[in-house]
Amino acid sequence: xxxxxxxxxxxxxxxxxxxxxxxxxxxxxxxxxxxxxxxxxxxxxxxxxxxxxxxxxxxxxxxxxxxxxxxxxxxxxxxxxxxxxxxxxxxxxxxxxxxxxxxxxxxxxxxxxxxxxxxxxxxxxxxxxxxxxxxxxxxxxxxxxxxxxxxxxxxxxxxxxxxxxxxxxxxxxxxxxxxxxxxxxxxxxxxxxxxxxxxxxxxxxxxxxxxxxxxxxxxxxxxxxxxxxxxxxxxx
Amino acid sequence: xxxxxxxxxxxxxxxxxxxxxxxxxxxxxxxxxxxxxxxxxxxxxxxxxxxxxxxxxxxxxxxxxxxxxxxxxxxxxxxxxxxxxxxxxxxxxxxxxxxxxxxxxxxxxxxxxxxxxxxxxxxxxxxxxxxxxxxxxxxxxxxxxxxxxxxxxxxxxxxxxxxxxxxxxxxxxxxxxxxxxxxxxxxxxxxxxxxxxxxx
Numbered sequence: 386x387x388x389x390x391x392x393x394x395x396x397x398x399x400x401x402x403x404x405x406x407x408x409x410x411x412x413x414x415x416x417x418x419x420x421x422x423x424x425x426x427x428x429x430x431x432x433x434x435x436x437x438x439x440x441x442x443x444x445x446x447x448x449x450x451x452x453x454x455x456x457x458x459x460x461x462x463x464x465x466x467x468x469x470x471x472x473x474x475x476x477x478x479x480x481x482x483x484x485x486x487x488x489x490x491x492x493x494x495x496x497x498x499x500x501x502x503x504x505x506x507x508x509x510x511x512x513x514x515x516x517x518x519x520x521x522x523x524x525x526x527x528x529x530x531x532x533x534x535x536x537x538x539x540x541x542x543x544x545x546x547x548x549x550x551x552x553x554x555x556x557x558x559x560x561x562x563x564x565x566x567x568x569x570x571x572x573x574x575x576x577x578x579x580x581x582x583x584x585x586x587x588x589x590x591x592x593x594x595x596x597x598x599x600x601x602x603x604x605x606x607x608x609x610x611x612x613x614x615x616x617x618x619x620x621x
Numbered sequence: 622x623x624x625x626x627x628x629x630x631x632x633x634x635x636x637x638x639x640x641x642x643x644x645x646x647x648x649x650x651x652x653x654x655x656x657x658x659x660x661x662x663x664x665x666x667x668x669x670x671x672x673x674x675x676x677x678x679x680x681x682x683x684x685x686x687x688x689x690x691x692x693x694x695x696x697x698x699x700x701x702x703x704x705x706x707x708x709x710x711x712x713x714x715x716x717x718x719x720x721x722x723x724x725x726x727x728x729x730x731x732x733x734x735x736x737x738x739x740x741x742x743x744x745x746x747x748x749x750x751x752x753x754x755x756x757x758x759x760x761x762x763x764x765x766x767x768x769x770x771x772x773x774x775x776x777x778x779x780x781x782x783x784x785x786x787x788x789x790x791x792x793x794x795x796x797x798x799x800x801x802x803x804x805x806x807x808x809x810x811x812x813x814x815x816x817x818x819x820x821x
Contacts, residue, residue, distance in 0.1 A: 403789055435749065446654070459679060
């Protein structure tokens with residue numbers, strides 16, 4: 386080991402765990418042979434003693450208590466803020482969920498009430514139609530179950546049903562009594578819609594335009610209790 | 622630090638991250654002295670050391686996830702943060718370094734030696750201590766760190782290299798140059814003829 390190597394490694398050879406035993410022995414040997422390096426080692430040992438004294442001087446040094454207080458304060462501020470933020474987020478979500486729930490329940494109730502209203506309305510309609518006149522009219526016209534009197538039609542009913550409903554809707558207005566018929570005979574009469582040639586009206590005692598006698602028209606006949614037509618109506 | 626201590630640190634840190642103030646304070650009390658000593662010896666300034674310790678623990682408090690237990694002990698992590706703060710502080714500072722810090726009450730910060738037999742010997746020791754302190758503080762930061770870790774904290778080269786984040790060879794080299802500068806400085810204070818070869 387030369388002086389340069391001794392300066393780099395030998396001064397602290399005993400403490401340096403990375404050195405091998407041979408290197409330590411070489412450093413010791415060099416210090417014995419070289420007076421300059423021996424003096425250097427002595428100087429370092431003296432400096433080391435002073436460094437140790439300096440280390441001991443500051444060994445018990447601690448951060449002042451105010452640092453801990455400041456950190457505690459900061460910790461509280463940070464975690465209270467964090468906690469408050471979490472609470473606010475949870476509260477916001479809870480409010481949103483509650484609002485959504487109330488909305489859903491309200492909508493459901495509204496829908497339910499709407500349905501009930503519609504059902505009640507539909508249920509109330511046949512009740513008004515239970516009068517003898519209308520039932521007889523319906524009976525006379527052989528209405529299907531889909532048909533509803535008084536102009537109300539169930540969804541899915543046919544066009545025919547609709548036209549027959551018109552008969553009931555118009556009831557007895559617009560009828561012209563045939564010659565020899567009396568209003569008293571029409572108390573339980575039924576209306577029958579038929580398709581006939583215009584010329585056939587002549588057989589009922591009505592005047593007929595000969596030029597248009599072959600035209601097919603649709604007429605409503607008011608059929609009396611005896612089954613004979615009592616009055617006639619030409620729908621518009 | 623033993624494995625049990627490290628585990629304890631990890632547990633305390635987890636508790637602190639969940640808002641347990643006492644756990645955080647326990648962590649602080651376990652590590653503050655080492656951080657403060659390191660900062661004080663490196664900066665030579667009690668106010669700076671105080672600020673650095675506070676910064677280190679603020680970092681831990683604000684972002685505890687920065688510490689990865691798989692990469693080492695919490696003490697080493699804190700030391701790394703403290704080292705960064707110290708280096709930043711030293712870069713900002715003007716070159717001159719105060720020889721003596723004053724306490725809040727205006728008295729010196731030097732330690733009173735209880736075993737001093739006479740006032741003159743106490744004064745002599747105190748003066749010598751200030752010289753050593755000045756010599757250490759006048760070392761370049763990297764050499765000072767190596768001297769501080771290996772000589773004052775009595776760490777092994779390996780530990781010092783790990784904490785400083787450099788190879789063992791670098792630590793040895795810094796230590797060698799730091800020692801040379803330190804001896805030259807101390808001998809100058811002692812008014813002993815310098816050994817030119819040492820300072821080289």
